[in-house]
Amino acid sequence: MARFHRLIFPWLIATTLWATPAAARFDPLAKLGLPLFQEQLLPVDEAFRFTAETAAPASLRLDWQIADGYYLYRKQFRLESLTPGIRLSPLRLPAGKPKQDPEYGSTEVYYHQVSATAAIQRPAEATPLTIRVRYQGCAERGVCYPPVIKTITLNLPPLSQATTPEASEAAAVPLSEQDAIAQALKKQGFWLTILSFLGFGVLLAFTPCCFPMLPILSGIIVGHGHRITTVKAFGLSLSYVVASALTYTLFGILAGMFGANLQAAFQNPWIITLFSALFVALALSMFGLYELQMPASWQSRVASLRGGKAGGSLVNAAALGMLSALIVGPCVAAPLAGALIYIGQTGDAVLGGAALFALGMGMGLPLIAVGTSAGKLLPRAGLWMNTVKAVFGVLLLGVAIWLLERIVPPQVTLFLWALWLIAPAIYLGAGSTLPEDASHARKLGKALGVVMLSYGILLLIGMAAGSRDVLRPLRVLTTAGNATEPPPLFQRVASTAELEQRLQDSDRWVMLDFYADWCVSCKELEKETFTDPMVRQTLETMTTLQADVTANGDTDQALLRKFGLIGPPAVLFFDPQGKECVNARLIGFVPPQRFLAHLQQLQQRCG
Secondary structure, X not given: OHHHHHHHHHHHHXXXXXXXXXXXXXXXXXXXXXXXXXXXXXXHHHHEEEEEEEEEOOEEEEEEEEOOOEEEEHHHOEEEEOOOOOEEOOOEOOOOEEEEXXXXXXXXXXXXXXEEEEEEEOOOOOEEEEEEEEEOEEEOOOXXXXXXXXXXXXXXXXXXXOOOHHHHHHHOOOOOHHHHHHHHHHHOOHHHHHHHHHHHHHHHOOOOOOOOHHHHHHHHHHOOXXXXXXXXXXXXXXXXXXXXXXXXXXXXXXXXXXXXOHXXXXXXXXXXXXXXXXXXXXXXXXXXXXXXXXXXXXXXXHHHHOOOOOOHHHHXXXXXXXXXXXXXXXXXXXXXXXHHHHHHHHOOHHHHHHHHHHHHHHHHHHHHHHHHHHHHHOOOOOHHHHHHHHHHHHHHHHHHHHHHOOOOOHHHHHHHHHHHXXXXXXXXXXXXXXXXXXXXXXXHHHHHHHHHHHHHHHHHHHHHHOOOOOOOOOHHHHOOOOOOOOOOOOEEOOOHHHHHHHHHHXXXXXXXXXXXXXXXXXXXXHHHHOOOHHHHHHHOOOEEEEEEOOOOOHHHHHHHHHOOOOOOOEEEEEOOOOOEOHHHOEEOOOOHHHHHHHHHOHHHHHO
């Protein structure tokens, strides 16, 4: 019996070891760093056999054959186009198998085989496409390979051959609004494009970025007093608008071809201060403290150059129009971004510039209508004219404060707005008693003055309590003892390297918001869209980052250039692998309901 045991036990041990996989048998030795009994690892190209092909003229297919005992990480896939003018959508990957990995924790991996597709945004003609692919995998025994980076060039056939279902599906991938506008510029006729951008401009005229231009132009016209005629009012308005549109055109061509944002450069604090001081000077002249005009020697010189013809006021209006375009409304909207993308991709400054000029003129059409009508509506000489000029002087002071909001602390802004409301309220009789036989106009004026005085006092109370919001100055008092106040929505990123690190660390969808203090639409997004309860609840499932480019420094410009942006506002989305979903970009202000719908369609846009 003892002899039997000596024979059977070694046989059982040998049989068990033979039936156990090598990785499981000697895994403890591998963890100790001992090379005993270990099989040699496969070369990376044999462990993960990679191929790429154009499944259709507008679709890319990538395949990996994975050897037994090896796997690929789902979150480590990256794909980018190295060919200018060709964009790739994020990779469409199937769901992986869950794995508790010692390196990445709970993650998804692929065994045996995985395929991925990406839609191609490209020119219609046949063209080569160079792509860079990155992936990483491991052996089951616990040994991981470094990330693999492959650069491959493929030949794309003409889009006219895109008749397969795959090509149709790829073509159906929705473009972002600005990319759709850029594509339309390539396809539409010249005059249809001009009319489209004229319409875009009219719509943009009713956004907050353009509102301050109304009191500026009206102040110019009212400054001429009772001498203004309808024809002269039209000339001043047209001069202001054309100069503004030409400035948009020049800035747009430079931005599209060289990526230089002149508007952002003009948000320098000392420039803002000088321009605000100019509006204060214009306002004081409206109050009758002095008459603002060029020195007599300059007037004589200009008159001699013009041969004695009138026109100096037109030059002044044009100068203010140019400065207004650069300083007052520096936010980027989708039509503007689309034209800049088109110019940057094609170099066609003629069509792009003409589209931008039409955009500027469209923004100015309501201004021309209001300015021209002022020539008929303004009262003739008398006390009424002084009242009208004083009203527009107050409005110009409001524009000056609106500009200073970008560079002064919020509490200072609240104090200035309080003064702006309280001082005119006193002149309207808010603190005095009306006689019994007072006219309806005086009663209406006092009612308005009481409202202004009351709100001005609320602003002072809010300022003392630490409020930062002009529209809701007492909100800080109602939430002071609220322990459930939601935490800040965004984590700040200040550089490209920091953003890359955050993307690598996140295993969720990432939203990146480009913000600046001088961007009106950025503040609209912050106050209206990002505070919406439904939007905020949806964003809690994502990693939300924000790049503050207020200073417009070198790191800010580098971050904007990385994504081909001219300026804020812009909201970008990245999939869990850190790849941007270009089709999901949002440029300009987006109201809460539309933003929420966009978030719900994110998977559809990005695959």
